[in-house]
Amino acid sequence: MNATDKLNFLISDKNLAAELRNIAEKVLREERITFEEGVLLYEKGELGYLGVLANYIREKRHGDRTFFNRNFHIEPTNVCVYDCKFCSYSRLIKQRAEGWEMDVDGMMDIVKKYDHEPVTEVHITGGVVPKQNLEFYADFFRRCKAHRPELHIKGLTPVEYYYIFKKAKLSHYEGLKYLQSCGLDSMPGGGAEIFHPEIREQIAHDKCTAEQWLDIHEQAHRLGMHTNATMLYGHIEQFWHRVDHMERLRQLQDKTGGFQTFIPLKFRNKENQMSHIPEVSVVEDLRNYAIARIYMDNFDHIKAYWAMISRDTAQLSLAFGVDDIDGTLDDTTKIYSMAGAEEQKPGMTTQEVVELIKNVGRHPIERDTLYNVVTDYQDYIFDNSPQKKSYYALPVVNP
Numbered sequence: 382m383n384a385t386d387k388l389n390f391l392i393s394d395k396n397l398a399a400e401l402r403n404i405a406e407k408v409l410r411e412e413r414i415t416f417e418e419g420v421l422l423y424e425k426g427e428l429g430y431l432g433v434l435a436n437y438i439r440e441k442r443h444g445d446r447t448f449f450n451r452n453f454h455i456e457p458t459n460v461c462v463y464d465c466k467f468c469s470y471s472r473l474i475k476q477r478a479e480g481w482e483m484d485v486d487g488m489m490d491i492v493k494k495y496d497h498e499p500v501t502e503v504h505i506t507g508g509v510v511p512k513q514n515l516e517f518y519a520d521f522f523r524r525c526k527a528h529r530p531e532l533h534i535k536g537l538t539p540v541e542y543y544y545i546f547k548k549a550k551l552s553h554y555e556g557l558k559y560l561q562s563c564g565l566d567s568m569p570g571g572g573a574e575i576f577h578p579e580i581r582e583q584i585a586h587d588k589c590t591a592e593q594w595l596d597i598h599e600q601a602h603r604l605g606m607h608t609n610a611t612m613l614y615g616h617i618e619q620f621w622h623r624v625d626h627m628e629r630l631r632q633l634q635d636k637t638g639g640f641q642t643f644i645p646l647k648f649r650n651k652e653n654q655m656s657h658i659p660e661v662s663v664v665e666d667l668r669n670y671a672i673a674r675i676y677m678d679n680f681d682h683i684k685a686y687w688a689m690i691s692r693d694t695a696q697l698s699l700a701f702g703v704d705d706i707d708g709t710l711d712d713t714t715k716i717y718s719m720a721g722a723e724e725q726k727p728g729m730t731t732q733e734v735v736e737l738i739k740n741v742g743r744h745p746i747e748r749d750t751l752y753n754v755v756t757d758y759q760d761y762i763f764d765n766s767p768q769k770k771s772y773y774a775l776p777v778v779n780p
């Protein structure tokens with residue numbers, strides 16, 4: 382049965398609740414679901430049902446194609462003026478001796494380490510400290526572009542930009558325009574957490590608000606930059622807070638069309654101020670990916686960070702709406718491991734990523750940041766490929 386047959390079969394199931402059938406029919410007609418229907422999916426949508434809907438949308442958009450990229454990370458500091466309760470990564474200014482703070486030369490040393498590697502992107506994010514200001518990043522972006530012009534700079538989030546632009550007395554638009562002229566190409570999706578103030582004030586009370594986060598992305602889109610968006614789920618928020626979060630993003634996307642990818646991020650409880658909160662199950666992770674795929678009808682891609690959720694869950698997620706599992710990574714990022722992710726030394730070779738995708742029957746594509754195809758690995762044979770691949774279809778979508 383293909384994805385359409387499975388959806389039709391599900392719709393014809395007489396035992397399916399009418400309200401869930403209505404949503405399934407909307408998905409088949411490619412109609413947008415409402416806020417209330419989004420909440421209903423969280424409250425009543427079982428995993429198998431959600432998988433059928435999300436996989437239908439995923440295959441309609443991308444077939445089996447599954448994207449990854451080859452990038453490296455620079456985390457200029459893990460010291461931070463803010464105090465997000467869920468953060469396992471940062472060291473407050475008063476504990477700065479325990480952390481690291483790079484200078485531009487140190488960041489360039491990391492860039493140069495990859496001179497002979499076929500990476501297409503540098504992803505820059507970290508804490509917020511006063512001396513890593515507008516000119517600090519302008520200098521780095523210029524030097525990075527001068528050194529390797531084709532390397533795509535995906536840099537910083539509205540959390541950093543809000544602080545930096547305020548200090549520099551620039552509007553969001555002016556600040557981004559200036560940094561774009563220095564080499565900034567696009568923005569990752571971090572810092573969004575949960576937008577609703579009822580939750581945001583409890584978990585991230587002192588950093589940029591939802592409105593400021595959204596405005597910085599809107600200004601980036603006005604400047605022609607593409608950006609991503611995240612949602613930190615599975616802590617103190619209710620289901621409707623998640624839908625509210627996605628609704629705000631969906632509305633901005635209707636206006637600008639500048640988002641590429643939505644990335645749900647699972648709350649991890651290692652060594653942070655919310656360690657007493659249990660983490661949600663893998664079933665809830667998969668339900669959340671599926672609902673994101675169904676709700677975010679104007680986002681092209683849904684991404685799962687394999688390094689955060691484990692390789693096995695990343696494979697499963699490809700049957701629940703996810704079409705992108707991020708990059709090969711290596712030991713340059715500590716954000717995942719310090720938050721308690723399964724992968725304490727996140728790194729996969731290109732061959733490992735390709736095999737991970739192929740082993741669940743999907744079609745691996747290396748992309749650049751803007752989803753241009755770099756290499757299609759469907760028929761690619763690595764020198765040391767195993768003779769026979771273990772291949773199976775995931776048995777999760779039969780109603």
Ligand code: SF4
Pocket residue numbers: 461462463464465468469470471507508509540588
């Ligand atoms: S989540 Fe980001 S802004 Fe918040 S404390 Fe951690 S590094 Fe700082």
